[in-house]
Amino acid sequence: MEAKMEKIDVNIVKFEVKVEAEKFDAALTRAYKKNVKNFNVPGFRKGKVPMNVVKKYYGIEVLLEDAVNFAIEGSYSEVLKENNIVPVDYPKIDVVEVGEGKDFVYTAEVTVYPEVELGEYKGLSIEKKTYEVTEEEVSKKLKEMQEKNARVEAKEEGTVENGNIAVIDFKGYVDGEAFQGGEGKDYSLEIGSKTFIDTFEEQLVGAKVNDTVEVNVTFPENYGKEELNGKPAKFEVTIKEIKVKELPELDDEFAKETSEFDTIADLKADVTKKLEEANAERSEREFEEAVITAVAGNAKVEIPEVMVEKEVDKMVQNLQQRLQYQGLTLEQYFQFTGTDEEKMREYMRTNAQTKVKVDLVLEAIEKAENVEATEEEIRAKAVEVAKMYAASEDEKMVDLLMQSQQAALRADVITNKTMKLLLENNK
Structure with missing residues (x-):
């Protein structure tokens, strides 16, 4: 086997590989053995047709594709090893010359592992940021613990206020037509959580249980559904229940109930x-x-x-x-x-x-x-x-x-x- 290597770009090389005739003929024999079970020739049992008969009856071309693959398989990895090349992708193969009794010649163009030119990697001065814990961060964490342990109770009287949970039925319309995904029943919506788009939640403030409120909003331009992006919509919303969250006091009792600490x-x-x-x-x-x-x-x-x-x-x-x-x-x-x-x-x-x-x-x-x-x-x-x-x-x-x-x-x-x-x- 002979191979010539040419660098044709920064990370691309091209090989011209010649596989000797006797090795390619061995690949043809291997291709015959792989496919002999598929040949049907009158006078011969299936799988027992001699190679010379196969060539005469079908033509040598019937074996060439597998023979070429076997010849490349047996030579390409050897070429890479000899030239100390590490590929990062499959090669682009072009057959130059092929035939029984002839040297098999092909080219292989392949992207190779890039060379790295290291710069300074020791003795550098790098800024290391430090972060102080603020009182606000501590308060936020304690607030989250309060929220997790809050009690939710029905609000017997009054109207929807910011921070309340409104249990609602709703149905949405765009251009007067109900749209898919725009309807819900018994949905618990915390007012002020910005769960729903635009000013949906704010428009429920002041409503009472059993009120039906018309809510008008506009979908964001990048909402994610082409038929709704940037469109104005109307929702019919019925208030079925109003609930209030009661946050526990941040005292020693709270610490005992929610953690392993006593204070x-x-x-x-x-x-x-x-x-x-x-x-x-x-x-x-x-x-x-x-x-x-x-x-x-x-x-x-x-x-x-x-x-x-x-x-x-x-x-x-x-x-x-x-x-x-x-x-x-x-x-x-x-x-x-x-x-x-x-x-x-x-x-x-x-x-x-x-x-x-x-x-x-x-x-x-x-x-x-x-x-x-x-x-x-x-x-x-x-x-x-x-x-x-x-x-x-x-x-x-x-x-x-x-x-x-x-x-x-x-x-x-x-x-x-x-x-x-x-x-x-x-x-």
Whole structure:
């Protein structure tokens, strides 16, 4: 086998490969053996037609497609290995010369893994933001606890007020016609929650039980349904019940009933501590992102378009899986958000480009710093993953992960060690 390589673009190479005649004839024989069961020739049992008879009766062309595939399969990976080429996509193959008793010649054009030119990745000064816990944040958390433990009771007299819960029947009309999804019965709507569009909730303020109120609103331009986007609508709303929420007092009794603490002071201190921990985690996370953003920004790399598209494919797939957990489809998501797959993929492209570059830069640093993963580190990662699925360490699950996911575990360990190296070497 002979191969010539030509670089035709930044990340694209083209090979011209010659497979010797005897090797291609062997591929023809393999193609015959694969297909012999399908040949019917008078005077021969099915599956027993000799190769020379097949060629005479059907023509050599009947074997060429499989023979070409076998010849490429046997030579292409060898060409890549010999030239130290890592492809990122399937090659574009063109047959130059083919025939029995002849050298088989083909070209393969392929996008290759890009080279990364690392810039400074040690000794950088990166701003690390810190976040102080404010009294307002603590009060907000305590307010949320109050809301969760609020009592809801029927309002015997009076009218709908802001903060009340109105139990309503409603039916909506656009251009005088009822529209799909515009009707509901016994719907509990908290007034002031901005659950419904426009000024829908405000227009119910002042109504009494059994009142029917005409509510006039306008759908947002980007509502997500073409027939409703930007359209004025009228709703007939009947007030069936008015409820009020009674928030418990923030006192020691509240602390005892809703937490493991005996006093409101201790509960407040715990809320403050948890907010401080969350802020510290946020600070560390943002610092990591700032470091890798700076390091990636100092590196130079031409990213092949196909790598970006593959990353977008992963993002779409991940979104689809998350939606499935919520009982939704991509089509429903497009309706709710007023977008389509093309717009969504275009929106994802910037993040995909950033993700691909970061991965490439981290990989280049791993090689430059000879970052490796020991067997003990890989097993520790397997234990960590196993504990995510079981309450305690499960040796069988750990062993299974070590057998089936060792490459992924190793990659995770190496990436984490590389990030630790970067964090330790940048201020």
